[in-house]
Amino acid sequence: MQKKNNSSANVQLKRKPRRKKACPLCVDKVYILDYKDLNRLSRFITDRGKIVPKRNSGACAKHQRMVAESVKRSRFIGFIPYCID
Numbered sequence: 001m002q003k004k005n006n007s008s009a010n011v012q013l014k015r016k017p018r019r020k021k022a023c024p025l026c027v028d029k030v031y032i033l034d035y036k037d038l039n040r041l042s043r044f045i046t047d048r049g050k051i052v053p054k055r056n057s058g059a060c061a062k063h064q065r066m067v068a069e070s071v072k073r074s075r076f077i078g079f080i081p082y083c084i085d
């Protein structure tokens with residue numbers, strides 16, 4: 001086995017070190033996410049009505065769980081549609 005040479009040949013393939021996105025809910029210091037708070041929830045729903053994944057929304061694990069819970073709650077109540085065509 002040859003050792004991979006990580007020098008000049010791979011320079012172009014190297015990606016810029018990206019800074020991790022800060023969780024928008026941590027920035028706002030949201031401790032309780034209200035399912036009636038549609039202004040806030042609308043950031044975490046796609047135009048088709050799906051919950052935006054963590055990798056796109058930038059939410060931390062804790063807040064992503066809260067988002068999922070409250071989106072599902074407000075769908076059940078009827079504030080948010082289950083799907084938009």
Ligand SMILES: [Zn+2]
Binds near residue numbers: 023024025027059060
């Ligand atoms: Zn967070």
